[in-house]
Amino acid sequence: MDIILAFLLVVFVxxxxARSFSRSFRFVKFIVLNCILGLLLLISxxxxxxFFGFTxxxxxxxILIAGFCGIPGIAFLVIFKLFL
Structure with missing residues (x-):
């Protein structure tokens, strides 16, 4: 009986x-995809x-600002560059 309980405890742990890693993997995948999209937005x-002399x-x-914030992040970077 003790062996079965120990086995069930190990399986549960x-x-x-595994569930914790799958959640963190989804979060990492989300961050990486957003950073790639942010890079594409920056390049665009x-x-x-x-054409307007602005880069x-x-x-x-x-890339991280654009990745985390998306279009508002790009707008922030543009406004920041204009006022700096």
Missing amino acids: LLFI TNLIGT LGVNVIT
């Missing part, structure tokens, strides 16, 4: 750990902005 902004620096900080 492994399922809990730079391509369109070159944004593409670096880790700007």
Whole structure:
């Protein structure tokens, strides 16, 4: 009986750990996809902005801002660059 309870406890703990990793993996995937989309938005902004003599620096900080915030993040970067 003790062996069965120990086995069930181990299975429960492994399922809990697996579920925790799957949630964190989804979060990491979400962040990576948003950062890729932010990079694409930055590149698009730079391509369109070159016609007007306006460019944004593409670096880790700007990619993360654009990735986390999306279009409002790009708008913030543009406004920040205009006033700086």
